[in-house]
Amino acid sequence: QKEVEQDPGPLSVPEGAIVSLNCTYSNSAFQYFMWYRQYSRKGPELLMYTYSSGNKEDGRFTAQVDKSSKYISLFIRDSQPSDSATYLCAMSRDYGQNFVFGPGTRLSVLP
């Protein structure tokens, strides 16, 4: 079993839809969580960062962590074609430790 799992997609939605991207993990010690966005032929770029459980909102994006279920989510409201990319979750046990990445979910937002 992989340490971090994501639905690989591809996920296709119409413009304006609410998108839910999810990761599950097996290591209960993870407490730092990140979401990266990767456009085609580009390196991943940091989108959101959360610590421990709870929600964090940034514009159209909301990151949610449920440590009891070992489950994290990224919600995108009013999705745009420019949101079409691969979304990677990443997590680590301790501050300053290396992150473990999920395999990524490819999202297409259709105009």
Next chain:
Amino acid sequence: DADVTQTPRNRITKTGKRIMLECSQTKGHDRMYWYRQDPGLGLRLIYYSFDVKDINKGEISDGYSVSRQAQAKFSLSLESAIPNQTALYFCATSDGYRGLEGLYGYTFGSGTRLTVV
């Protein structure tokens, strides 16, 4: 100029050849990383370095070596390339000692697409 620059962007090489991928950064970060990305497997850590004198193996270091020539430069070598090393390679940097919000995240280069034939 990009914060993290990788060269070359694309490379095709033959089995058995030695090849070096280079990475330089202007972020001033101490920590540098090499990852490979394969479809369905995501990003896997090859080597990382927390400063010039510190080199550590990641989860898939076999067949690879690295050199940290300076704080800003970190190169990855494939001593004898094999076809299953065909992948997208990313260099990344981070500053592990600053605050929690964003500054702790990785900054990635644009990647090197390596094909071993």
